Amino acid sequence: MKKTLNLVLAAVTTMGLAFSAHAEDYITLASTTSTESSGLFDSILPKFEDATGIEVRVVAVGTGQAFEIARRGDADSLLVHDTAGEKRFVENGYATERADVMYNDFVLIGPADDPANISAAKTAAEALSAIAEAEAPFASRGDDSGTNRAELRLWESAGIEPGGSWYRELGSGMGPTLNTAAAMDAYVMSDRATWVAFENRQNLKLLFEGDKVLFNQYGSLLLSEEKHPHLKHEMAAKWHNWLLSDDGQKAIADFKVDGQQLFFPNAQ
Amino acid sequence: MTSLNVPLNNSIELSAPPSLRFENVEFNPFGHRLFGPCSFTLDGPGPTLVMGPNGAGKSLMLRLAHGLLTPTEGAVSWSGASAPRQAMVFQTPILLRRSALANLRHALAVNNVPRKLRTELALEALARFGLSSCADTPARVLSGGEKQRLALARAWSLSPAVLFLDEPTSALDPAAIKAVETAVKEFHDQGTRIVMTTHDLHQARRLAGDVLFLSGGQVQEHTPADVFFETPVSRQAQAFISGELVA
């Protein structure tokens, strides 16, 4: 009995040690699910760690939650794709600066037989109008993410208020939304990176791309030392600056899936 | 809840066993009169056999005496400076999911017997009741008779000055009954006060020193054994002994 007790105590202590922060040289980066599921981080983070010795731990959530995490001081750095939101974040004093890092684009996905015939459209607005008119099923993320906000802006600029049984708001991330769209044979707007990496396409195909309004800008934010003095500001600044540096920008450009470059560096 | 037991000393006193007194004891939970008012004193050598028809209150009386129940009215008291060490054996022996030996060691541990002495005392008690070969057997797989003897061994190991038994043999076969009765006699010979309920007249004849006869929650008669069996005083006792159903 005593022997077992000792064994258990030893095991628990070892576990306890394993749980304590084993490396102090890391930062927590709040970012979005699109960057995570594309595989971008798996590609560029090792390069950053080689250059600086700093590990980047990514918490990938929806854009809204990413902002909230940063606002509460639970992350050292922020990388999202919602320029308007980012600017507000700086105005409200939670970040000292935001900078363009890279962009990718949104694409319109739909069932292979394309009932609304959006592949013939010349602009995104035209494509969306066709879908609304045909009342073809459309899967929206409906989760107040960067992607979702972009989608809603597109509907607005097309002069349409989407609603009705064909417009399905799922309240989900990009991946789950694509899964559901594949099962529903619905149209869906996705960022190219997630789409290229997505494996459960079933009957879905990329039907529309290229319109400049589908441009999706990513920004990195330097969080405020004043609001949250406990954050690892020095290391976070190194990350922020590396992203904007030639090395970081090249790392982003070098990331390809199936030979396709998914993110286009555009730091100033 | 008052403590039923005083610190253990390892010898049973051979002076007179402590006397038990009930003074106007009543037990009326929720306003229903279940027992009493009852007054009597047990100060003879014993063994005292408590008898009566079903529902007479025999089990209640035992539990009030032992302290498992608190009287609503009246007082239960003992002779002597402090309350005596008591033990109780129930109709169905209550044993832990452990070996026979472990059950005894547990009882000793609960009564603050030093760890080193426990196994020795437990083995001694087992031997006295013929259970040495069962020491490592799970207590719950023992036969009914063995279980009851184990319960008695447990009581023995605590060196009680008073032993209560609630119909201890009603579920046992004749050989087991004999073994239990022999054990009870041994306790008595050691100077322990025995208070035991039974519905078996023959058992009472074999064991009783005096008889406390209850009916309807009241004491009808408290007489020495020979008096009780030959010339019972109360009408209920007379009917009981002659085999009539008593109202």
Place this chain on the structure above:
Amino acid sequence: MEDNAFYVALSLLVNLDASLYQIVVLSLQVSLLAVLIAATLGFPLGAAVALWQFPGRGGVIVALNALMGLPPVVAGLGVYLLLSRAGPLGELGLLFTPGAMVIAQVILVLPILAALSRQKVEELLGEYREQFVSLGMSRARMMPTLLWDARFALLTVLLAGFGRASAEVGAVMMVGGNIDGVTRVMTTAIVLETSKGALPLALGLGIVLLTLVMAINATAYILSEMAKRRME
């Protein structure tokens, strides 16, 4: 697709994929530690509620029973708000670490262990009470005796708690952040792979998880049968 998933699961297990191994180990560490802590707190708590009368006892029992169904994501949210830098325990810096995941799972498992142990101890108490009082045991002294006597039933209760811990994803996702190599466990890995549309891999991971839990339950069963045979 089902065949695909089983094949994936098998190849994952056979190849002892390094990152999978790390995820499996972390999952076990978090859930087992959570169950251990919850048992240390929960079994005495359940036994105490069974043993003592006190005002509001009925309410406590109802609350414990109800909390068995506490949604993991709600527990995760609560712990997140507690451990966030903006929250009361932010100074501890536990958010997004395995420690936070253990805390969240303790909260989920504790009600199960407490509620079910209370029920079992109360049952046993009904059987043992008179004898225990006769032996001179105080209620506090009865606690370890009852818990040990209930050990076979409590093992099943432990397994129920472990099942709950290893199966949930809402709490560990929220407070752990599913960080690769740091707080990614089996269930959050399954969610991630599903969101990438890699369904066979996700299902394969699910099969691995089930196999693991099955193995643990089988071991516990065999051990308890062996012990029972010697006991009853």
